[in-house]
Structure formats: structure tokens, C-alpha cells
Ligand SMILES: *[C@@H]1O[C@H](CO)[C@@H](O)[C@H](O)[C@H]1NC(C)=O
Ligand SMILES: *[C@@H]1O[C@H](CO)[C@@H](O)[C@H](O)[C@H]1NC(C)=O
Ligand SMILES: *[C@@H]1O[C@H](CO)[C@@H](O)[C@H](O)[C@H]1NC(C)=O
Ligand SMILES: *[C@@H]1O[C@H](CO)[C@@H](O)[C@H](O)[C@H]1NC(C)=O
């Protein structure tokens with residue numbers, strides 16, 4: 001799968017040098033996009049009046065205009081959640097977002113990229129399924145599973161050797177930093193594909209699922225859409241399905257009931273960022289003729305099916321707000337760090 005850019009955990013984002021603004025300027029508007037709820041109030045007015053009305057209203061960060069009551073500027077305390085549907089059913093809507101305050105400005109904190117990507121992540125071995133044989137750095141190097149190609153980071157499976165029953169060597173990489181907030185941008189050129197593959201870019205906390213799991217980019221075999229999922233405790237489960245973008249807010253205390261489950265997502269804490277390529281397992285095998293046994297046999301015996309099962313990463317960038325340190329160093333390694 002060829003990918004462009006995935007913007008993660010974000011409010012609306014604009015780049016300028018190495019700064020990312022949590023909101024755009026008043027001049028930038030979005031047609032037929034609405035912000036649901038988070039109304040400070042609704043003021044009758046034309047589209048061109050909304051920005052100023054928002055600027056004059058304490059706590060206003062954005063507005064949605066629609067034709068309700070002859071034209072209404074809905075002044076919003078938040079820039080989320082965005083929707084393509086107009087909540088008042090009038091069809092046409094415009095959303096504008098105000099320039100950020102300094103405290104709302106994200107600044108680049110870390111860049112994970114060549115040439116030292118593999119020094120800043122550790123190799124872990126969760127072995128998510130019984131044919132996913134996560135290996136350490138040395139083994140990965142020896143088998144040609146990791147490397148740098150034209151300034152990009154390559155992470156793949158062993159696609160050369162036959163493994164009779166032991167499972168195929170794979171990789172689970174985790175950041176040495178743990179995160180509790182932030183803006184994360186992944187740019188990649190290639191995502192793993194191949195029958196029985198289950199690649200993911202995701203985060204997880206130490207006490208699963210109570211500390212949360214955010215699946216940002218996840219697919220199975222040759223699936224053409226992305227599965228975005230938030231897993232948490234308390235029987236809460238949230239999934240959206242968008243092949244390109246996931247938007248949402250993850251910011252500690254400021255809980256907002258965007259999703260039924262949003263109240264639980266704030267429990268996500270001390271998250272490591274993870275790249276992995278799992279193989280088969282009960283879910284993935286549903287997509288394989290013959291089920292799990294056939295999937296495992298295929299994975300073990302057919303290295304030639306896995307030449308496309310690799311990540312090719314330009315970078316992962318982490319942005320933080322001032323006064324809100326978003327990550328701290330605490331490597332948790334199964335293999336040596
Ligand atoms: C916005 O929605 C209205 C009503 O459905 C439609 O007539 C209009 O073409 C849409 N505009 C854009 C730019 O999508
Ligand atoms: C930014 O945050 C700091 C520390 O929390 C606070 O003292 C300051 O008033 C804030 N500035 C603005 C413009 O909100
Ligand atoms: C792999 O694990 C599944 C349970 O997820 C089990 O049913 C299956 O027998 C295992 N396969 C082998 C070869 O051990
Ligand atoms: C797999 O089995 C074949 C034939 O039985 C054998 O030649 C080969 O060495 C085995 N491979 C591994 C990795 O055990």
C-alpha cells in the first residue's frame with residue numbers, strides 16, 4: 001500500500017517551519033464541515049460576521065455557520081469534533097478556526113528518522129500470534145530485516161527463509177519515550193502487505209487495556225482501507241473507518257464526550273509508539289482460505305509472499321505544546337535496549 005501522510009491525534013494542523021498550529025487563522029474556512037456541539041452560543045449573522053463574533057467571545061476557538069434561523073454563527077469552545085454532516089440539517093455549512101494562542105502552538109520535539117532511527121526505538125517481543133517471531137536487533141540485521149534506503153527507514157519480515165513450524169521472524173519496535181500527550185506525524189512511503197500480514201502503527205500503555213491502546217494505522221493482508229481503533233478497559237471500544245485520516249484529541253484532563261467512549265480514552269497514559277508486523281492469528285486468518293492453520297502453513301513455508309511486507313518510513317515526528325511536556329525517557333525492553 002502506498003501512503004501519503006497520516007496526521008495523528010490532531011486538531012486541525014498547519015505547518016509553518018517547525019511549528020504546528022493547533023488552529024488555523026480566521027481566514028481559512030472549510031466548506032460543508034461542521035463542528036458538532038461545544039457551542040458557546042448561536043448568534044444570528046452572515047458568514048462574514050462569524051469570525052469577528054468569535055474573536056469577541058471569550059473562549060471561542062472556532063465557529064460553524066449554517067442557514068439555521070436565517071443564518072447562524074455557532075461559536076465553539078473547541079475545534080473538534082469535525083463532521084461532514086450539518087447538525088441542523090440545512091445542508092450547507094462553513095467552519096472557521098481561529099489563530100492559536102502561544103499555549104496552543106505545537107513545537108517539534110523529536111524526529112525519528114534515518115540515520116539513527118534504530119538507536120531510538122527498542123526491539124520488543126510480544127509475539128502477538130504464534131507465527132509472529134519477534135527478533136532482536138542483531139538477528140534483524142543478520143536477516144536483512146532492517147536498514148536505511150535512500151534516507152528512509154526499512155522494517156520488514158524475513159522473506160528469504162523457509163520456517164517449518166517456528167514462525168516467521170518479524171519485528172516489534174517501540175519508542176524509548178513514553179507519551180501522555182502530543183501531536184504525532186507519520187510520513188511513510190510503503191506499508192506492509194502480503195497474505196496473512198497484520199501490520200500496525202499504534203500506541204499502548206503498560207497495563208493493557210486499562211492504560212489504553214490507540215491503533216492509528218492498521219490493516220490486514222491487502223486491505224485497502226485503514227482501521228482506526230481505540231481500545232480501553234471498561235468494555236469500551238471505539239472504531240472509525242477512514243482510509244486516509246484519523247482526527248481526534250488526546251489531551252489528558254480535558255475530557256470531552258466526542259465519542260461514546262471518549263471519556264475512557266483519557267485513561268490512555270504512558271504510551272509507547274509501536275511499529276509491528278504480526279502474522280495470522282484468529283482475526284487475520286478469517287481473510288485466508290483455510291483459516292488459521294492454512295495461514296500459519298503459508299507464513300512458515302512461503303517467504304516469497306512477503307517481499308512487500310515492509311514499512312518504508314520517512315519519519316515520525318513528535319510535537320509538544322509549551323508547558324505540557326509530552327514525553328519522557330523510560331525504555332521498557334524485553335530484549336536489551
Ligand atoms: C455543500 O453542501 C451543499 C448542500 O448539500 C451543496 O449544494 C454544495 O454543493 C456543497 N458544497 C461543496 C463545496 O461541497
Ligand atoms: C499559557 O500557559 C501559562 C502556564 O500555564 C499561563 O501562565 C499563561 O497565562 C498562558 N497564556 C495564555 C495566553 O493563555
Ligand atoms: C496457534 O494459536 C491458535 C490460537 O490462537 C491455536 O488454535 C493454534 O492451534 C496454534 N497453532 C499452532 C501451530 O500452534
Ligand atoms: C524445513 O524443512 C526442510 C525439509 O524438511 C528442511 O530442509 C529445512 O532445513 C527446514 N527449515 C528450517 C528452518 O528448519
Ligand SMILES: *[C@@H]1O[C@H](CO)[C@@H](O)[C@H](O)[C@H]1NC(C)=O
Nearest residue numbers: 195221222223224287288289
Ligand atoms: C486480496 O487478496 C485476496 C486473496 O488473495 C483476493 O481474493 C482479493 O482480490 C485481494 N483484494 C485486493 C483488493 O487486492
Ligand SMILES: *[C@@H]1O[C@H](CO)[C@@H](O)[C@H](O)[C@H]1NC(C)=O
Nearest residue numbers: 224225226227240241242243
Ligand atoms: C471501511 O470502508 C471501506 C470503504 O468505504 C469499506 O469497503 C469497508 O467495508 C469498511 N470496513 C469496515 C470494517 O467497516
Ligand SMILES: *[C@@H]1O[C@H](CO)[C@@H](O)[C@H](O)[C@H]1NC(C)=O
Nearest residue numbers: 178206211267268269270330
Ligand atoms: C507513568 O509513568 C510514570 C513514571 O514511571 C509513573 O510515575 C506514573 O504513575 C505512570 N502513570 C500511570 C497512569 O501509570
Ligand SMILES: *[C@@H]1O[C@H](CO)[C@@H](O)[C@H](O)[C@H]1NC(C)=O
Nearest residue numbers: 108109110320325326327328
Ligand atoms: C522534548 O521533550 C522532552 C520532555 O518534555 C524535553 O525534555 C526535551 O527537552 C524536549 N526536546 C526538544 C528538542 O524540545
